[in-house]
Amino acid sequence: MIFYKGSDNMDFSVIISGFGGQGVLMMGELLAYCAMKSGMNVTWMPAYGVEMRGGSANCTVVLSQKPIGAPLTGTPDAVIAMSEPAMNKFAARLQPEGLLMINSSLINNEQQPVKKIKTVKVPAGELAAAAGNEKMANLTMLGAFFAETNIIDYNEVTSQIASFLPAHKKELVVGFKKALHQGKHFVDSQL
């Protein structure tokens, strides 16, 4: 399903959420970085305030071909939920016909969608293990997200990993690419 490709409609917003430690903030940063490098306008806004206590984390990423106004939204176009509390909190905010991607490695219940939401279940944990590093569930989910939305050219994404990672973490580039690819492949093979 193609949500956004070279269109000059309004913004595309995604809330990425989960437990602290699942790397949801980094998912948003990588997404924002790739968007910037491909010439888009982008904002990344981490969770703030009371939401940070209790071990949860989330960020909002807004992408657009035009200058972006609000970096936050009450009605995102997509929600990526890496944990069940995150899904319970954010899924209800989705735009009608929005995209909900859930980490089925940790989330068993499915919310009853009120509107015509597309739900994609991604076994991010298992995919990460298959890619060689079970701590990279966030990256397999991100790969799945890229494949599902086609929001950024995937080759553009892989070519930016090396410059995204800081100097002392360059050895992770290969692992990152593998994990992203595992997630992308999962979605591509569903079609």
Added chain:
Amino acid sequence: MPKLKDRKLYSPPRSLKDKLFHFCPGCHHGLAHQLVARAIDDLNLAKRAVGVIGVGCGVFLYDYINIDCCEAPHGRAPAVATGIKRADPELAVFTYQGDGDLAAIGTSEILHAANRKENITIIFINNSIYGMTGGQMAPTTLPGQKTTTTPSGRSTDKEGFPLKMAELLATFEGTAFSARASLHNAREIKKAENAVKRAFLAQLNNKGMGIVELLSACPTNWQLSPEESLKQITNSMIPNFPLGIIKDTI
């Protein structure tokens, strides 16, 4: 004679609310709160104790100890405590402050409270770092210690030396009791418990200011495990901050 199983052998302090501590794993605030609550219980102060709370992770003391409390601006707790005690000397007034609160921004307030022989009790949590704000240098940070504002380690040439507040305050005639204790094992915790009680006694006997400096761990910002943090206290903090009762004229 009551059977063994009918006798209550232990219970948490009465003044401690029945609430789970939220502190990070390995943090010593919970323990320090318990010691304060025990002193309040043992000295029967629950109905007249007033806690003046500084700014830092300890700011939530009100949630855990069942007494009247007042928040003070950063560093000003001894001044606020002075106002309360002078307004009503029957109250048992104590401050609960971290190292930024007491030894950085609040040095003027604590020194003058001591100098005025204020009958207040000071509970000083020294974990040689700024906890609540995310790990910046404190006046009690150790030489060479890495913090978010001393990324290469504290340099005594540029950033000075760890402040020894318990010793400094002991030199004031208005200070009746000054001690430094640690919370890293059972024996030291027992000594700390006694020191906290004596710091309150200084006030109750109108002898002047009583202060206990408690060496505590901050595993989150030290970036050590709770066990490694205990070693950090014994190996690094205690050599810089000697334990013991420095002054006792109660």
Added chain:
Amino acid sequence: MIRDKELLKGNIALARGAIDAGCRHYFGYPITPQNDIPEYLSAALPSVNGVFLQAESELAAINMVLGAAAAGKMAMTSSSGPGISLMQEGLSYMAGSELPALIVNISRSGPGLGGIAPTQGDYFQATRGGGHGDYRLIVLAPNSVQEMYSLAGEAFRLAIKYRNPAMILGDAILGQMKEPVVIENKIARPQEQDWALTGAKGRNPRLIKSLFLADGEMEAHNWKLYNKYKLLKRNEVRVEIDCPDKSNLTVVAFGSCSRIVRTAVDRARSRGYSIGFFRPITLFPFPENEILAAVKSTENLLVVEMNTGQMIDDVRLATNGIGNIFFSGYPGGTIPTPEQVEDKIMDILQ
């Protein structure tokens, strides 16, 4: 065209903007939500042979800034509301002594210890002097990470040009948000400052002071400062105005709130409504002439702020009874959604 950009957090962009503009002296104290600034500078300044010093308090920090500024350096500090309150005495002294410096407020909610969530509740503190006496601060309000970067240098330039402290009024949204930034190097440092304390070698000694006791001296000094502020009002107003010729309503907002308002205005326009967008960038000097022109052409102004009503006072003063001034406030860390602002716009239009 893809220009070379970096994805930066607002606080970091501001710190980098200050260094790129030539600042080499920082004195500050930790407070949430601006700790990224001193933490970044604690490594970045030594690497350019600059000075970073964590002071024992904000009170000490502003006085250290005063000293470094008196010695002719581009000095800065950063804090949040409670710390800025402590700095008021120092700021008054600096304005009175005519010293330039950059003070950054990454606002949090208040009053008192408040909370750490973003608000715009420090507008009065920033624009009404804040401290004692007849003075003003130059106040700039960025609304993007790019502006956090570029207004740092701009603030220094204005502070040096007018010999007055300048404040950047941000908030926790701007501080924590990441956006692409174009990095430029625009040094703000002037050629020479003939008042700086550099040691009286081969020249008469200089004095930095704000005490004026002799007959008529204080009055003359106050008018001198006043004339500076008049010049600022005439020459240095910065404002973003996007007002169509025929509109019934113009929405007025500053800082991060203006981003949300922007989206609301765009959405209303895409539905056929003609709405104006007015964003003060300098809060002092306030765009008085521009807002008067706006209300004359559009008749209705909606002021949206993350507080219980502060900038609206300046709007009312400048419009002086002309038109209808509406208000929508979001205090205490609440961040308005574009939908809420849109609803308010529709309310007024109907």
